[in-house]
């Protein structure tokens with residue numbers, strides 16, 4: 649077998665669903681407060697993550713071909729490695745933890761040449777509790793949330809004697825937003841395959857995964873640099889743009905959410921979207937009294953969109969806007 653063929657082979661192993669619950673992690677403080685969001689930081693009294701790790705290395709070949717486990721770090725040990733490092737982690741961000749734990753794997757085990765680690769943060773929300781002064785957020789009891797969550801992926805690789813970040817991405821996953829009115833969809837191709845009526849007002853329900861990449865990776869790791877972008881802020885930008893825009897399509901909506909992200913956060917190099925159309929089916933347009941309608945869940949199949957944007961898209965949009973305003 650040639651070296652090239654070996655290099656291209658798929659070969660990795662690892663552990664998924666490594667649940668990490670760390671109490672009293674460093675509070676997250678270094679975020680810029682933006683007009684679209686009330687988010688200004690997080691106490692991190694509970695810092696939860698569901699982590700997946702995969703390691704690679706040419707030397708693992710004999711574990712597959714010869715049953716030779718002499719270089720195998722058991723995936724059970726990987727789980728313990730991640731959990732013990734959660735105790736040593738001094739940072740406040742998921743990204744920082746992934747970078748720290750991945751780097752530690754490569755520093756500890758020379759047979760590993762690359763580590764891919766991703767996490768979905770487990771969102772713990774504040775909950776109000778009553779006392780003689782009224783209702784205030786508890787600093788002891790939190791609500792395990794099943795709504796959207798922050799996510800991140802880091803790939804670290806050995807390059808000569810050093811360890812580099814080969815890929816990184818932050819995100820918010822499974823955001824579900826419904827806008828009851830003020831969305832249209834019309835003007836699309838009409839031919840012998842078209843049965844969908846045009847609509848000037850639809851109850852637009854979307855599922856969104858949004859990802860972003862920083863120009864300087866350090867900004868993702870260390871909130872004390874003041875440039876950390878939190879998933880809650882991105883969620884709130886998405887909701888604000890959805891609220892403000894009378895969107896002609898999901899395609900247009902996600903483009904405008906992307907522009908707003910790039911506008912607010914000059915530290916971001918790239919943003920991307922995966923959206924899913926779950927527009928409710930209208931059952932009754934009118935109700936006995938008042939302006940209501942009745943809807944139900946849509947039936948499959950579901951449409952989707954994918955879109956990525958860089959800072960150049962923002963520059964182009966700003967140039968267009970200026971031209972239209974007659975300023976150029």
Ligand SMILES: O=c1[nH]c(=O)c2[nH]c(=O)[nH]c2[nH]1
Nearest residue numbers: 833844896897898899925951
């Ligand atoms: O926002 C939308 N984009 C589409 O491409 C599409 N196609 C469709 O049937 N409904 C919608 N909605």
